[in-house]
Amino acid sequence: MSHIQPSTPEGPAPHAILSSIPSDSHTWNLLFMQLLLSEQNWSVTNLGPCVPVEVLRDEAVARQPRLIVISTVNGHGCQDGVRLARTLRAVPALATVPMVLGGKLDVDGSKAATMTGELRDAGFDEVFVGGSAVTDFLGYLRRMAPATATERT
Amino acid sequence: MTIRPNARTGRFHDFMVAARRDRRLVVQPRMGFDHPAVMRSGLIATRGARATTVGTLTLDSFTRVGDFAAVDRALDAGTRLNGYPIVNYGPAFTRAMLDGVLGADFPIQVRHGSSLPGRIFEALIASGIDASEGGPVSYCLPYGRTPLRRTVAAWRAAGRGFAALREQGVEPHIETFGGCMLGQLCPPAMLVAISVLEGLFFARLGIASVSLSYAQQTHPGQDAEAIAALGSLAAELLPGVEWHIVLYTYMGMYPETRHGALGLVADAARLAAGTGCSRLIVKTAAEADRIPTIAENVEALEVAARAAEGAPPIPSGTDTGILDQARRLVDAVLGLSGDVGAALIEAFAKGYLDIPYCLHPDNAGDTASLITGDGRLEWSRTGALPIPRPGPARRDRLTSRGLLDALSHVKRRYDARIPPQPKEIP
Numbered sequence: 418m419s420h421i422q423p424s425t426p427e428g429p430a431p432h433a434i435l436s437s438i439p440s441d442s443h444t445w446n447l448l449f450m451q452l453l454l455s456e457q458n459w460s461v462t463n464l465g466p467c468v469p470v471e472v473l474r475d476e477a478v479a480r481q482p483r484l485i486v487i488s489t490v491n492g493h494g495c496q497d498g499v500r501l502a503r504t505l506r507a508v509p510a511l512a513t514v515p516m517v518l519g520g521k522l523d524v525d526g527s528k529a530a531t532m533t534g535e536l537r538d539a540g541f542d543e544v545f546v547g548g549s550a551v552t553d554f555l556g557y558l559r560r561m562a563p564a565t566a567t568e569r570t
Numbered sequence: 571m572t573i574r575p576n577a578r579t580g581r582f583h584d585f586m587v588a589a590r591r592d593r594r595l596v597v598q599p600r601m602g603f604d605h606p607a608v609m610r611s612g613l614i615a616t617r618g619a620r621a622t623t624v625g626t627l628t629l630d631s632f633t634r635v636g637d638f639a640a641v642d643r644a645l646d647a648g649t650r651l652n653g654y655p656i657v658n659y660g661p662a663f664t665r666a667m668l669d670g671v672l673g674a675d676f677p678i679q680v681r682h683g684s685s686l687p688g689r690i691f692e693a694l695i696a697s698g699i700d701a702s703e704g705g706p707v708s709y710c711l712p713y714g715r716t717p718l719r720r721t722v723a724a725w726r727a728a729g730r731g732f733a734a735l736r737e738q739g740v741e742p743h744i745e746t747f748g749g750c751m752l753g754q755l756c757p758p759a760m761l762v763a764i765s766v767l768e769g770l771f772f773a774r775l776g777i778a779s780v781s782l783s784y785a786q787q788t789h790p791g792q793d794a795e796a797i798a799a800l801g802s803l804a805a806e807l808l809p810g811v812e813w814h815i816v817l818y819t820y821m822g823m824y825p826e827t828r829h830g831a832l833g834l835v836a837d838a839a840r841l842a843a844g845t846g847c848s849r850l851i852v853k854t855a856a857e858a859d860r861i862p863t864i865a866e867n868v869e870a871l872e873v874a875a876r877a878a879e880g881a882p883p884i885p886s887g888t889d890t891g892i893l894d895q896a897r898r899l900v901d902a903v904l905g906l907s908g909d910v911g912a913a914l915i916e917a918f919a920k921g922y923l924d925i926p927y928c929l930h931p932d933n934a935g936d937t938a939s940l941i942t943g944d945g946r947l948e949w950s951r952t953g954a955l956p957i958p959r960p961g962p963a964r965r966d967r968l969t970s971r972g973l974l975d976a977l978s979h980v981k982r983r984y985d986a987r988i989p990p991q992p993k994e995i996p
């Protein structure tokens with residue numbers, strides 16, 4: 418898949434794992450997020466759609482990423498997301514790795530602010546929905562930058 | 571009652587044969603709700619819409635991937651699903667939900683996007699439903715990570731089981747989803763080829779009533795040419811099978827404004843009517859955002875039916891080579907094996923079939939596409955496809971902005987249209 422693999426950024430780039438939830442097969446969102454992250458100088462492992470939580474957990478333990486990004490749009494993001502976060506956070510090695518979720522998370526247009534609380538309680542650091550999701554996420558990445566810059570030296 | 575060998579009835583099959591005879595475009599929603607009472611009301615509203623309609627049960631994502639425990643958890647917790655969980659509800663429950671709704675005057679199809687559809691076919695057959703949708707490629711590559719080999723085997727088994735309904739006097743119907751392939755940015759010839767190949771796959775399993783799909787893309791003239799090509803190849807390759815063409819309203823990133831969304835479905839209806847398609851699947855004004863309501867579905871059905879009325883025939887226009895490309899793809903695949911399923915697996919392994927921007931591990935990923943200045947969807951790289959190269963292979967680096975621009979081409983065009991002004995009342 419040469420044309421969609423991001424070229425390796427110059428210098429050691431911080432590593433992110435990108436994944437969907439077990440029930441979601443949409444991939445355009447994943448491709449978009451992969452490109453976006455690599456343009457921000459991240460190296461990305463894109464696990465693709467319909468990722469079983471155990472697969473994500475094992476990949477994360479093995480790769481120890483600086484960031485885990487979950488992207489989903491099928492409307493099951495809240496339900497699958499809560500289980501996913503709890504499973505990952507239960508692993509000591511993954512207890513503090515930054516982990517965010519975004520996309521279209523329920524079947525009503527992701528308007529309910531209530532679900533964000535539940536997702537955060539389950540272990541997500543940030544939840545990005547609606548028209549400003551991408552801008553907000555870019556801001557979040559910038560705020561992370563000091564840590565990643567240190568890592569690079 | 572004894573059933574004569576040739577006196578099979580299929581609700582969906584018979585309804586479509588009659589509609590085609592009377593030249594009525596059938597319109598159909600992509601509707602699916604988890605709550606049985608809402609699902610039932612949705613079907614009744616579909617039946618009552620001012621249009622010739624058939625009903626749909628669109629299944630939820632957990633059922634699609636076979637996670638029936640997650641369905642149970644959601645039903646227990648009262649969390650909403652994105653479709654109807656037909657397996658967990660069981661046939662008696664679904665029969666009761668459909669009682670007095672499903673009938674010869676209102677057939678129902680199950681749409682599900684499942685790469686391993688065994689349990690779903692068992693459930694729909696036991697629920698008295700005789701029409702579904704899918705295919706060994708089109709329900710695999712865009713729908714997750716199941717290896718193509720497993721999906722082909724699972725669809726072969728499910729297709730045979732469905733075909734066996736014929737021994738009981740039922741004529742089952744299957745629609746290929748091959749005309750969609752990721753919804754967008756897959757050039758028309760590939761959609762036509764996969765649709766025909768999946769139709770043939772089903773015919774060889776003994777299914778005698780199929781529909782071949784094609785999804786509206788970026789340019790109406792190009793779409794008309796593709797639909798004509800699909801008809802030509804189907805006529806050649808599916809003798810003895812009752813088939814029709816079903817058009818999907820645009821399956822990619824959808825306009826978010828009301829006028830844009832309804833304008834696009836109206837254009838799809840004109841395209842369907844003007845090119846002699848028999849059925850149209852609509853999209854609603856809520857498509858860009860969330861699962862549509864019953865009222866939004868009915869609105870889309872009626873907008874489509876109105877637009878189709880008196881739509882002028884669309885000639886297929888200049889030949890840009892879609893039929894030729896599609897024929898080369900089909901011939902190359904069928905040359906690989908006498909068994910269509912085996913040929914499809916081999917074709918993806920060799921890159922004879924290769925879907926642009928598809929992340930599935932069994933897709934070679936050496937092709938790419940672009941939208942030309944005049945709005946046509948063309949190959950920019952053909953990899954190992956057995957078709958003429960479109961010129962020197964372009965290796966423009968894909969960026970997030972470039973991708974989003976291509977994905978939102980249709981959306982931007984329709985959202986930018988001037989909305990119709992309400993007439994002033996003097």
Ligand code: B12
Nearest residue numbers: 442443444446488492519520524545554753824857860861
């Ligand atoms: C193309 C498409 C498909 C294709 C997908 C092919 C593929 N392999 O990807 C097909 C036809 C196969 C498909 C299938 C289904 N689909 Co679909 N699909 C779409 C469609 C039309 C376009 C998606 C697209 O191209 N997006 C382009 C990308 C770039 O945009 P995006 O996905 O919205 O992502 C953006 C933001 O959400 C955000 N974002 C996303 N993730 C993240 C993560 C982070 C961290 C951040 C910051 C931001 C972010 O950034 C992106 C850029 O702005 C949308 C509706 C629409 N948007 O018009 C429906 C839609 C997403 N699908 C939907 C559904 C429900 C399904 C199905 C379950 C079938 C069904 N019941 O209708 C199945 C999926 C099966 C499964 N197992 O889940 C629903 C989801 C409903 C909801 N959330 O309320 C939608 C909204 C349509 C609808 N209104 O019903 N689909």
